[in-house]
Amino acid sequence: MYDNLYTKWRPNTFNDIIGQKNIVKYFKNAIFFKKIHHSYIFTGYNGIGKTTIARLLVKSINCININELLIKSNNFPCNTCENCILINENKFYDYIEIDAAIKNSIDDIKLLLENIIYYPIKSKYKIYLIDEIHILSKQGFSALLKSLEEPPNYIKFILATNDIKKIPENILSRCIVLNFEKISICDIVKRLVFILDNENIKYTKKSLYNISIFSNGSIRNSLNILEQCILISNNNTINIDIVNKILNICDINLLLDIINSIVINNICLFNKCINYINKYTFNYNNIFINIINILHILFMLKIDKNYIINPILYSENDIKKILYISNNASIKNLNLFIKYLFKYNKYINYYFNEKIGFNLFFIRIFYIINN
Numbered sequence: 001m002y003d004n005l006y007t008k009w010r011p012n013t014f015n016d017i018i019g020q021k022n023i024v025k026y027f028k029n030a031i032f033f034k035k036i037h038h039s040y041i042f043t044g045y046n047g048i049g050k051t052t053i054a055r056l057l058v059k060s061i062n063c064i065n066i067n068e069l070l071i072k073s074n075n076f077p078c079n080t081c082e083n084c085i086l087i088n089e090n091k092f093y094d095y096i097e098i099d100a101a102i103k104n105s106i107d108d109i110k111l112l113l114e115n116i117i118y119y120p121i122k123s124k125y126k127i128y129l130i131d132e133i134h135i136l137s138k139q140g141f142s143a144l145l146k147s148l149e150e151p152p153n154y155i156k157f158i159l160a161t162n163d164i165k166k167i168p169e170n171i172l173s174r175c176i177v178l179n180f181e182k183i184s185i186c187d188i189v190k191r192l193v194f195i196l197d198n199e200n201i202k203y204t205k206k207s208l209y210n211i212s213i214f215s216n217g218s219i220r221n222s223l224n225i226l227e228q229c230i231l232i233s234n235n236n237t238i239n240i241d242i243v244n245k246i247l248n249i250c251d252i253n254l255l256l257d258i259i260n261s262i263v264i265n266n267i268c269l270f271n272k273c274i275n276y277i278n279k280y281t282f283n284y285n286n287i288f289i290n291i292i293n294i295l296h297i298l299f300m301l302k303i304d305k306n307y308i309i310n311p312i313l314y315s316e317n318d319i320k321k322i323l324y325i326s327n328n329a330s331i332k333n334l335n336l337f338i339k340y341l342f343k344y345n346k347y348i349n350y351y352f353n354e355k356i357g358f359n360l361f362f363i364r365i366f367y368i369i370n371n
Helices: 020-033 051-062 068-072 082-088 104-117 136-150 187-198 204-214 219-232 240-247 251-264 268-280 284-304 318-327 331-350 354-370
Strands: 039-043 095-099 126-131 155-161 176-179
Touching: 020 051, 020 068, 039 051, 051 082, 051 126, 051 155, 068 268, 104 136, 136 155, 187 204, 187 219, 204 219, 204 240, 219 240, 251 268, 251 284, 251 318, 251 331, 251 354, 268 354, 284 318, 284 331, 284 354, 331 354
Parallel strands: 039 155, 039 176, 095 126, 126 155
Antiparallel strands: none
16 A cells, blocks of 8 residues: 555654654653643644644553653654554554544534543543544534543543634633644755655755745645655656646746846846746746745845855855845835735735736836836
8 A cells, every 4th residue: 555755754753753842842741740631732734743743642641661761762652562553553442533624513522522431441541633623613612612621530632723713712721732833944854855865766955945945834745745746757866847847836047037127127038038937837826935035035135245045945046146136126126026026915816817917917016116
């Protein structure tokens, strides 16, 4: 059976977790001092480790071989004892995982909670992980509240969400809320390097940095993009051209030419760039992410002339162009650029044709800045 990269390389110990240092430290101490709360809410963006850490917590508090040495090294749970193996194989009867996106009615929750009165079969605790908890109905939350108020000492709840604003206050007040952070670009790149080295697949650092930027802090998103790149490359070298194809974006050099043509008022270069873009259909949201990154660098160069541009993300020729644009662009024009960029991004969904909207934006910004 084929395992996708996210499943195949899911962390098996707290030592393998990417980012989330505060969360890892919290559970390391909670397990060491045996101070596990009865109810947790894990909140944060998709694909940043909420479910993974929940499963590691489940294994850790039921691990037969858990000891001080393992905990201090972060190399826990053991993954070799009977309980750990059963949890890894989804055969552990004292661990119940529910997706509230599918089972969110009052009847679903009542059926779930009716089993709380029964003691664990094999372990010290019976643990419920309810994912996408914010989708639960109002009646479902009311039923859950009764169990959260006075749970039996053998019951633990882990509630996971990416929209904590939808969870009622009376639920929040009965749980310890742990905020999961998005994963940094550097941490994502390190993880991708580790995986590709183990898979014996070649890559360029620039391609991995670009994958990380467009993953929006999600390790799962980055691995989904990486998996597509691997298949497109036929397991050969993953380079920036392959990443651009998957993300459906144009080369960074073209975007620099567009920005430069606007800054130096070169209508011929501007038309050449726009006409090239019109030949293809791109993911314009991803293109705008790249433009925002370039504008950020230009602003930073205005503030600090010694600002260092990442040589992995940008070639020597790209950096020369960026420095040239910075020398010719005024803060006023950069402010106008970013102002209308955000306006466009706000109204992009109203355009019946994204390509036309993209053209209109750049034509408009060209004449606003140069007149």
